[in-house]
Amino acid sequence: MNIVIRHGLPLPVAGALPDGEFVPTRVPRIGLAGADYAGIRPEILVEAGQAVASGTPLFRDRKRPDIVVTSPSSGRIEKIEIGPQRRLSLLTIIPEGEDAVRSDLAAAGTPAGLRALMQKAGLWPALRSRPFDRIPAPDAEPAAVFVTAIDTRPHAPDPAVVLGGLEDSFARGVSALRLLTQGQVYVCQGDGVDLVEPQDRVSVVRFTGFHPAGLPGTHIARLHPATSSAPVWHINYQDVAALGQLLARGTADFSRSISLAGPGTQQPLLLRVPIGADLHALSRPQLTPGPKRILSGAILDGREAQFLSRYHLQASVVARVEPRARNWLIAALGRASAPAAFVPTAAVDRALGPDMPAVPLLRALSIGDADRAAQLGCLQLGEDDLALATYATGGETDFGARLRAVLDMLEAA
Amino acid sequence: MRGVWHRDTVSWIIVSAMLPVVVAASLDLGFATMQRFGVALAVISFWQGVFLFTRAQPLSPIALVTAFAVAVLASGTTEMWQIVLAASFGTVIGEQIFGGWGRNVVNAGVVTLAFLYFAFPEVLHTGTGPLVAIAAGFGALLLLVMGVLSWRIAVAATMGLVLATFALGQDPAAPFLEGSLVFGLVFLIGDPVASASTRMGRWAYGALAGALVAIFGWADAGIDAPQAVVFATLLASLFAPLFDAAAVAVATRKWRGGHA
Numbered sequence: 001m002n003i004v005i006r007h008g009l010p011l012p013v014a015g016a017l018p019d020g021e022f023v024p025t026r027v028p029r030i031g032l033a034g035a036d037y038a039g040i041r042p043e044i045l046v047e048a049g050q051a052v053a054s055g056t057p058l059f060r061d062r063k064r065p066d067i068v069v070t071s072p073s074s075g076r077i078e079k080i081e082i083g084p085q086r087r088l089s090l091l092t093i094i095p096e097g098e099d100a101v102r103s104d105l106a107a108a109g110t111p112a113g114l115r116a117l118m119q120k121a122g123l124w125p126a127l128r129s130r131p132f133d134r135i136p137a138p139d140a141e142p143a144a145v146f147v148t149a150i151d152t153r154p155h156a157p158d159p160a161v162v163l164g165g166l167e168d169s170f171a172r173g174v175s176a177l178r179l180l181t182q183g184q185v186y187v188c189q190g191d192g193v194d195l196v197e198p199q200d201r202v203s204v205v206r207f208t209g210f211h212p213a214g215l216p217g218t219h220i221a222r223l224h225p226a227t228s229s230a231p232v233w234h235i236n237y238q239d240v241a242a243l244g245q246l247l248a249r250g251t252a253d254f255s256r257s258i259s260l261a262g263p264g265t266q267q268p269l270l271l272r273v274p275i276g277a278d279l280h281a282l283s284r285p286q287l288t289p290g291p292k293r294i295l296s297g298a299i300l301d302g303r304e305a306q307f308l309s310r311y312h313l314q315a316s317v318v319a320r321v322e323p324r325a326r327n328w329l330i331a332a333l334g335r336a337s338a339p340a341a342f343v344p345t346a347a348v349d350r351a352l353g354p355d356m357p358a359v360p361l362l363r364a365l366s367i368g369d370a371d372r373a374a375q376l377g378c379l380q381l382g383e384d385d386l387a388l389a390t391y392a393t394g395g396e397t398d399f400g401a402r403l404r405a406v407l408d409m410l411e412a413a
Numbered sequence: 414m415r416g417v418w419h420r421d422t423v424s425w426i427i428v429s430a431m432l433p434v435v436v437a438a439s440l441d442l443g444f445a446t447m448q449r450f451g452v453a454l455a456v457i458s459f460w461q462g463v464f465l466f467t468r469a470q471p472l473s474p475i476a477l478v479t480a481f482a483v484a485v486l487a488s489g490t491t492e493m494w495q496i497v498l499a500a501s502f503g504t505v506i507g508e509q510i511f512g513g514w515g516r517n518v519v520n521a522g523v524v525t526l527a528f529l530y531f532a533f534p535e536v537l538h539t540g541t542g543p544l545v546a547i548a549a550g551f552g553a554l555l556l557l558v559m560g561v562l563s564w565r566i567a568v569a570a571t572m573g574l575v576l577a578t579f580a581l582g583q584d585p586a587a588p589f590l591e592g593s594l595v596f597g598l599v600f601l602i603g604d605p606v607a608s609a610s611t612r613m614g615r616w617a618y619g620a621l622a623g624a625l626v627a628i629f630g631w632a633d634a635g636i637d638a639p640q641a642v643v644f645a646t647l648l649a650s651l652f653a654p655l656f657d658a659a660a661v662a663v664a665t666r667k668w669r670g671g672h673a
Binding site for chain 2: 391
């Protein structure tokens, strides 16, 4: 099936990614930020100084102990920082050695066995459930699973190139995902050859178009809208390949093929690094002169962070623009009580991938009207779906954060 | 990373689209236009300043657009205190109390002009000639290219105007030679904030506004008078939220009931 997304905007981003291999790169430190696991209230299972192997459980959810986050690399725990409300703030690991936890694959062919395997091996957090865009409950059943094998963000690595050589793992992972659902598994990819053979309950869907064409929110709203009673899960292509490798070898590979690009680097790089890789160390030799912001994720929707997020497949470097020192009176006059309203232009109409009324939805989000936003379809969306809307309204309001606030309100109701 | 479509950038785009009309109107209506523009701008800036200090609402360059719309479409007003009164009413009640430009329901210029026409009916306002119409056409092109003026509203309003003119048995080409009418069509009816904001809503809003211009023009004020386009915009923008609500109800059928 081919779907052309007519919305979207071409983004003015200079430079192209190089051709060639993803260079395996060692990093001096790996960090797992609690912000990546916002739905989890963690119970820490390790202590500082302890040696861990790749796949050793690091922490699990207090309420749902089957949701486990495991170490992406073998090494030694450096420090564990606990933030307010005893939530995890940051856990860092100094990588050393090549130890890996082996999983028992005997029951992996059954639905219950696969769930248990993914949960023990730490691949469960790779799944996220819509509505609300959170890690799904261990016993939840999705109406459909979406494999996102297309990435239209600026400077994102090409999934077809990343999966070159991993075709078998990817296909094995896609087949296994059928055990999680009674419904369809949709493999959403860009133009090109099929990444997997279509089979029973697996459909390959091609998406073409400008940026939001590659976001799971666009795919889900188009193919299988999510509702509270019939949630839909999505997972990115690198995690599916990791699942395939786990099923073949018994050890999970927590490496990511990422791009490191953006206007602040001398030249874009393709790297293969573990989840949580130290982006400051990776980018330091590449920086152009001047103050910089290092983002985990794309220029558009990335978050300033030292460590590569669980869900990001790229890192970006942009110039840090310090606000100009202005006369105190002019500065005080410019400080508005409310952010400037957005003006509905053609760019705003094109900013959302799903076919939903963009201006009414953004207005509902900007005043925090949860019921209205739900009626307009915000349950289909995640924070990344609104990054383009923030861009198209001049960056005055962070609609991703507004959406998260509204989703939290709806989830608690 | 942020795009260029910030509120203030959009208002500067509208101001630059207005520049050809400024030249044309000065040639057509003479020095008095600039005088009215100056007074209206001073009054609107004063009220923006009041709301800046009392409500921390930042200033907006849209004051230039509102003031110029008043200057062109209130061509007959000689008394400056009338403009002071009307512009105060228009900018405060039409825009500032809602939170400034972007949060208003009706265009501040339209409110100002409607106040002038209602409060001082004895003043005769004349329209402008084809020169202003051509200049406004160039402005419309810029706004269409920048995506500030919705092409759906532009097409629907033109079609509504032509069809209603035809139905009334008049010459469908005649309205497009009237400067004030084309100016209002582009900058008042096409105002991105006060018009409808959904796809179907824009078609309905544009068609209604165009048809109302024809009806008011041919049957009441006269097609060359600026009143027709101002009252048509006022009425149509009051209907815009209704059109939007209907369009949203249709467009969100598939999500409705999703959140039990």
